Amino acid sequence: MDVLLDIFGSANFWAAAIRIATPLIFGVLGALICERAGVLNLGIEGIFVAGAMAGWLAVYLGAGLWGGVLVALATGATFGLLHAVLAVILGLSQHVSGIGITLLATSLSYFTYRTALPTVTSPPRIVPFQPVSIPGLSDLPFFGPALFQQTPLTFLALAFVALVAFVLYRTPLGLAIRAVGDNPASVEAQGLSVRGLRIGAVVAGSALMALGGAFLTMSAFDAFFFGMVNGRGWICIALVVFASWQPGKALLGALLFGAFDAFQIRLQAEIGQVVPGQVFLMLPYLLSIVALVLVARRADYPRALLQPWFKGQRH
Amino acid sequence: MMDQFKLGRRAFVSALALGTAMALSGAALAQDVIKVAAVWTVPVEQQWASRLHNALVAAQERGEIEYVYSENTTATDYERVMREYAEQGVALMIGEAFAVEAPARAVAADYPEISFLMGSSLPPVEPNFATFDNFIQEPSYLTGMIAGAKTESNVIGMVGGFAIPEVNRLMNAFIAGALSVNPEAKFSISFINSWYDPPKAKEAAFAMVDAGADILYAERFGVSDAAKERGILAIGNVIDTSADYPGTILASALWDGTPMIDKAIADVKGGSFTASDYGIYAFMEYGGSSAVYDEALAGADAVAAAKAKEAEILDGSFKVEINDAEPSSTL
Numbered sequence: 001m002d003v004l005l006d007i008f009g010s011a012n013f014w015a016a017a018i019r020i021a022t023p024l025i026f027g028v029l030g031a032l033i034c035e036r037a038g039v040l041n042l043g044i045e046g047i048f049v050a051g052a053m054a055g056w057l058a059v060y061l062g063a064g065l066w067g068g069v070l071v072a073l074a075t076g077a078t079f080g081l082l083h084a085v086l087a088v089i090l091g092l093s094q095h096v097s098g099i100g101i102t103l104l105a106t107s108l109s110y111f112t113y114r115t116a117l118p119t120v121t122s123p124p125r126i127v128p129f130q131p132v133s134i135p136g137l138s139d140l141p142f143f144g145p146a147l148f149q150q151t152p153l154t155f156l157a158l159a160f161v162a163l164v165a166f167v168l169y170r171t172p173l174g175l176a177i178r179a180v181g182d183n184p185a186s187v188e189a190q191g192l193s194v195r196g197l198r199i200g201a202v203v204a205g206s207a208l209m210a211l212g213g214a215f216l217t218m219s220a221f222d223a224f225f226f227g228m229v230n231g232r233g234w235i236c237i238a239l240v241v242f243a244s245w246q247p248g249k250a251l252l253g254a255l256l257f258g259a260f261d262a263f264q265i266r267l268q269a270e271i272g273q274v275v276p277g278q279v280f281l282m283l284p285y286l287l288s289i290v291a292l293v294l295v296a297r298r299a300d301y302p303r304a305l306l307q308p309w310f311k312g313q314r315h
Numbered sequence: 316m317m318d319q320f321k322l323g324r325r326a327f328v329s330a331l332a333l334g335t336a337m338a339l340s341g342a343a344l345a346q347d348v349i350k351v352a353a354v355w356t357v358p359v360e361q362q363w364a365s366r367l368h369n370a371l372v373a374a375q376e377r378g379e380i381e382y383v384y385s386e387n388t389t390a391t392d393y394e395r396v397m398r399e400y401a402e403q404g405v406a407l408m409i410g411e412a413f414a415v416e417a418p419a420r421a422v423a424a425d426y427p428e429i430s431f432l433m434g435s436s437l438p439p440v441e442p443n444f445a446t447f448d449n450f451i452q453e454p455s456y457l458t459g460m461i462a463g464a465k466t467e468s469n470v471i472g473m474v475g476g477f478a479i480p481e482v483n484r485l486m487n488a489f490i491a492g493a494l495s496v497n498p499e500a501k502f503s504i505s506f507i508n509s510w511y512d513p514p515k516a517k518e519a520a521f522a523m524v525d526a527g528a529d530i531l532y533a534e535r536f537g538v539s540d541a542a543k544e545r546g547i548l549a550i551g552n553v554i555d556t557s558a559d560y561p562g563t564i565l566a567s568a569l570w571d572g573t574p575m576i577d578k579a580i581a582d583v584k585g586g587s588f589t590a591s592d593y594g595i596y597a598f599m600e601y602g603g604s605s606a607v608y609d610e611a612l613a614g615a616d617a618v619a620a621a622k623a624k625e626a627e628i629l630d631g632s633f634k635v636e637i638n639d640a641e642p643s644s645t646l
Contacts, residue, residue, distance in 0.1 A: 012521065012522075016522065019518065110358075121360060121365060122554070123360050221537060225511045225536065226357070226511065227509070227511040228511055228513060261518070262518065266526070269644055269646070270644065270646060277478060277504075278478075278508070281506070
C-alpha cells in the first residue's frame with residue numbers, strides 16, 4: 001500500500017502521466033472531430049507516423065520547431081484529404097480506406113526518411129522543445145512540477161481541448177459538424193454541404209492527429225525511429241469511444257491512460273520480482289478495456305457514423 | 316604454307332590455352348567475390364543490426380563481397396525475402412531469426428548450397444544453418460563493475476526492450492559485475508516490450524530516477540537522454556554514444572560484428588563454413604566486444620579494477636557466467 005501512496009503522491013508521476021497523455025490528447029481529439037462528422041479515420045496510426053517523420057525532418061532540415069509543427073499539420077491534413085476523397089466523396093468503406101491510409105502513410109514516411117537520409121549510421125537528432133515554466137504556476141508546491149513544467153506542445157494540446165469543445169458546442173460550425181454526423185439529411189435541408197463539412201472535419205482532425213506524432217519526435221524525443229509510434233494511434237480510436245465523443249472526456253481518457261502507463265512503469269520497477277513484468281505492460285490496455293466495457297454500454301455513437309452521404313439522398 | 320599452318324596452329328593452341336587460363340582465373344575471381352544477402356527486421360541504423368551491416372559494408376568496400384540487403388522486413392514477410400535472395404543465388408545469407416526461427420530453418424533446408432548465418436536463440440542446424448548473437452556479457456560485466464563502484468545511492472536503473480535471452484544475459488552480467496564490487500547495490504529493472512520506442516524508454520528511465528537511481532543502464536535508445544536531462548550517469552550498450560551525451564556515459568560495452576562477419580566470409584570462401592555457433596566471435600578474446608571507459612567520470616581506481624578483470628577474461632582465468640534468465644528488480 002505504501003508503494004501505491006508513494007507513486008500517486010509524487011509530482012513526477014503526474015508530470016509523466018501528462019507527458020505520456022499528450023500525443024493521445026492530440027490523437028483522440030483528431031479522431032473525435034472526424035467521427036463527430038460521421039467519418040471513422042483508421043488512418044490515424046499512419047498519420048501519427050507521417051506527422052512524427054515530417055515534423056522532425058522539417059526541423060532537421062532547418063525549418064525551426066514551430067515550422068516543423070506546421071509541416072506536421074500540413075502532412076496530416078494531406079492524408080486527411082486523401083481519406084476524405086475516398087471515404088466521403090467516393091463513399092468507399094471507411095474501414096478499408098483508413099487502413100489503406102495507415103499502410104500508405106507508414107511506408108511513405110519511411111521511404112521519405114530513407115531517401116532524405118540514405119547513409120546515416122545513427123538516426124540524426126534535433127534540439128527538441130524544452131519544458132517551459134509558467135511564472136507563478138510552475139513554482140506552486142506539487143502542482144507546479146506536476147502540471148506546469150511541460151513542453152509547449154503539451155500546453156498546445158490542452159488548449160486544443162478547450163478550442164475543440166468551444167467550436168463543437170458553442171458555434172454554428174460545431175452544430176453543423178455534430179449534425180452532419182448524426183443526421184446529414186437535416187444538414188442538407190439547411191442548405192449546407194454535407195460533404196464539405198465532412199471533408200473539412202476529416203482534414204482538420206487528421207492534422208491534429210499528425211501533431212500527436214510530431215510530439216513524439218519533437219518533444220518527447222529528438223529523433224525519428226521507424227516503429228516508434230507503437231500503436232498509440234489505435235489507442236486513440238478506443239479512447240474516443242471511452243470519451244463518448246466529448247472533448248472533455250477525451251482529455252480525461254487520455255490522462256487516465258497516461259496515468260496507467262506511468263503507474264505500470266513504476267510498479268514494474270518496484271515490485272517486479274513478485275509479478276512478471278509482462279503483467280504490468282498489459283495493465284494500461286487491460287484497464288482501458290475494462291473502462292471501455294463500463295462506458296460503452298451507454299455509448300452514444302454519432303448516428304450517421306460510417307454512413308456515406310450522396311447529395312440528394314432521401315434518408 | 317607449312318610454316319604458316321604451323322604458326323596458325325601454334326597460335327590457335329596458345330590462344331586456347333590463354334583462353335582457358337583466363338576462364339579459369341575468371342572463375343576464381345568470381346569465387347573470390349561472393350554474394351552476401353542480409354535480411355534485417357529493423358532499419359540498418361538500429362544498434363544491433365548496424366554492427367553487422369557496417370562490417371558487411373566494410374567487406375564490400377574491400378572488394379571481398381557483393382552485399383545486398385533488405386531492411387525493415389516484417390516477420391510475416393521474412394521468409395519470402397529470404398527465398399527471393401536464395402533464388403537469386405547468394406553464397407551467404409545473414410539475418411535475424413529471432414521471430415522466425417522455424418521458417419528460417421525451413422528456407423535453409425531448401426537451399427543446402429547456401430550458407431546461412433542467423434541471429435537466433437536456438438541451436439544451429441546441420442548442414443548449413445549457423446547461428447550467432449551478441450554475446451557481449453564480458454564487457455557488460457566490466458561496465459557493471461564501473462557502475463557498482465560509482466553509484467552513491469546504491470540504486471541502479473535498468474531499462475530493457477524485451478526480456479529475451481540476448482537482453483537478459485547482458486543485464487545479468489552487468490548485475491554480477493556491479494555486485495562483485497558493491498554487494499549493497501540494488502537494481503530497478505523494467506522492460507518496455509518494444510525495440511524502438513524511445514519516448515517510452517525515457518519515461519521508464521525517469522521513473523527509476525524518481526525512485527532514487529543515480530546510474531542508468533541504457534539497453535535502449537531514450538535511456539541516456541533521460542540520464543542527461545536529469546543530470547545523472549548512464550552505461551552504454553552495443554554502440555558508443557558517449558559523444559552524443561557528453562558527461563553522461565560512464566562506460567560502454569561495445570559489440571563489433573567485424574570478426575564474426577570476416578570469419579564467416581572466409582569460411583564460405585574456403586569451403587569450411589559449418590553449422591556452428593558463431594556467437595563466440597563476439598567474445599573479447601576474438602575482438603568482437605570491448606569495454607570503453609570515461610576515466611574522468613568513472614574514477615581511475617574503478618577503471619584500473621575493470622582493466623585488471625579484463626586481463627583475467629582475456630587470459631582465460633575469469634569466465635563471465637552466461638545467464639539467460641529474466642532479471643527482476645531487487646529494490
